[in-house]
Amino acid sequence: MTGPDRPVTEEELHAYVDEQLDPGRGQAVERYLRDHSEAAQTVAAWAAQRRQIRASLAHWSKEPLPPKLDLIRLVESRLLRRRTRWPIAASIVLALALGGSAGWFFAAGQPVNRTQHAMSVLGQQAIATFMVYANDPHHPIEVSASEREHLVQWLSNRLKRPVVLPDLTAAGYHLLGGRLLATERGSAAALLMYENATGDRLGIVVRPMAPELKAPQTDVSERAVNGCIWIEKGLGFGVVAEAPDEAIDRISDLVRAQAKEAA
């Protein structure tokens, strides 16, 4: 029997107590309880248990959260966690080792695979984004670095990844803020804009890619704009500026090391 008159099951008595009963069965269960006083007592006892346990624990979901459970702080601290010189040194060695083979990505005549295509899209977006926004005197960013927590939360929400804001003070750049970018697939990417003491700007483009993608650092350039792009754990990075290659390389190493620590 599946109609409204089918017999009431024990599962349904639990569901009645837990407010998970199928809509339309409420009347049948209530009628059953009116006719069966023992079952009604049992259900009343279960409901009383439920109320008491909830009341005993209620306090713990109302107490203010301790700082160690502040989610935005956790996202940020994934970046700051125990930083040593070694990962940076190691990544420089790795970059040097890979440098020689990086050019093949854009070599003519090669069949285009997914990674090549992803790198090409990433490179174009990084350069184009920088050209448009770095030269905007009024609104290079949407959210300023002074609202750091909001920026992290907003971008992480939209990119569905913990977005870290790399610290580039070692290279003389400070964070201005960030903005959301659209990709051709209708997903979200981000631009983080930095500036140095002389007002030169540098952009970091962060773009979620397919999770299995990975590609070593590759140089890109267009007119005066130079950049480095790479994909690590399905996250594409582009570091772009009107700056010499060596400066970009050094900053890319900083970004990569910090992103790696945060992952």
Added chain:
Amino acid sequence: MPGVLTRVEACIPALRRYAVALLRNPQDADDLVHDCLVRALGRLHTIRDETDVRPWLFAIMHNLFISQLRQAKLRGNTAPLSEQTEAASSLSPGQEAHLQWGDLMRGLYTLPEEQRTVLLLVAVEDLSYADVAKVLDVPIGTVMSRLSRARERLRRIMEGEAQPPLRRVK
């Protein structure tokens, strides 16, 4: 639908309540929730727009809790965490008061772990039976039978048919 980080953030108070209920010690509970959040942040990219993050987070925390229990057993330490740390605990008086639980709560801790977790997830955390099955990675029929046994045992305890062991009473 709000962004994934916002949705995760909204679940933290409930995760904390569940962790306190499991461990009966706020410091251990905060450690567990902390580890759960760190792990969740590392897997945020597996979450789709329409995913309900609540059962997902509870599942991560449940798995961490189970591996903690297993490690404690390996160390030959089978007493509940709360008893190990009770002497050294530095609870505020307010927190202390909120762990002064009545007979029913003491009865809850005489139930087998697997029954207690089902009852807590259903009755306190308002997870659907199907979600509890996912969190614990057991069939839904197992969830229902554990729930039924938990409630019946508690009812008998409260009616005085079976006295809970008194050694844990403060």
